[in-house]
Amino acid sequence: xxxxxxxxxxxxxxxxxxxxxxxxxxxxxxxxxxxxxxxxxxxxxxxxxxxxxxxxxxxxxxxxxxxxxxxxxxxxxxxxxxxxxxxxxxxxxxxxxxxxxxxxxxxxxxxxxxxxxxxxxxxxxxxxxxxxxxxxxxxxxxxxxxxxxxxxxxxxxxxx
Numbered sequence: 001x002x003x004x005x006x007x008x009x010x011x012x013x014x015x016x017x018x019x020x021x022x023x024x025x026x027x028x029x030x031x032x033x034x035x036x037x038x039x040x041x042x043x044x045x046x047x048x049x050x051x052x053x054x055x056x057x058x059x060x061x062x063x064x065x066x067x068x069x070x071x072x073x074x075x076x077x078x079x080x081x082x083x084x085x086x087x088x089x090x091x092x093x094x095x096x097x098x099x100x101x102x103x104x105x106x107x108x109x110x111x112x113x114x115x116x117x118x119x120x121x122x123x124x125x126x127x128x129x130x131x132x133x134x135x136x137x138x139x140x141x142x143x144x145x146x147x148x149x150x151x152x153x154x155x156x157x158x159x160x
Contacts, residue, residue, distance in 0.1 A: 008067045009075040010121055014055045016079035017117065020087075021110055022048035027088050028103040037100060040150065044107070044143055051136050058129050082113055104151040111144040 005013060025045035032038050067075075080087065091097060096106040115137060122133045 005071075005075055005078070006067070007124060008059065008062050009071050010124070011055055011059045011062070012067065012072050012075040013079045013082075014118065014121060015052055015059065016076045017082065017114055018048050018052035018055060020079065021114065022052065023088060024091075024106065024110055027092075028097055028107065031097050032100065032103065034100060037103070037150070040146070041103075041107075047139060047143070051139070054132055054136060058132060061129075082117060101151060104147055108144060108147045108151065111140055111147060115140050115144065 022045045025041045025048060029038055029041035029045065032041065086093075088097075091106055096102050118133055118137050118140065122130060122137065125133055
C-alpha cells in the first residue's frame, strides 16, 4: 500500500489501526457466548492496546516536525479506509459479527490488513523503530495463526 503520508503520519495511521483493532476485539468479545473465544478476544484486545502504546511512544520519540491536525485526521481516515471502511457499525450491519466464524473471519482480515501495512512501514524505518515494528509484526502474525486455527477448529474447540 503506497502512502502519501510522511513517517510521522504513517505512525498516526498505525496508532489508529491498533485502536480500531482493539475496538473490533472488544465488540466481538461482548457479542460471543463462547467462554474460550471470549478469553481469546480479550487477550487480543490487550495486545492491540500494547501495540497502540508502542506506536504512540514511537511518535513521541520521532525527530519529525509536528504534523498538522489536518494531516493527522487524514491518516486516521486512511486507517479507516484500510481497516473496515464504515467501521464496526458497517461490519456489524453486514453480518461480520453475527457468528463465531464471521467474527473470526473479520479478525483475520484485520490482522492481514495490519500485517500488510506494517510490512510496508517497516521498509521505511531503521534502528529502534524498525525493531519495534518487527516485533509488532511477529505478534500480529501470531494472532493470524491463532485466529486461522480457531476458524478451522470445530465449534467449541480452541484450535490449539
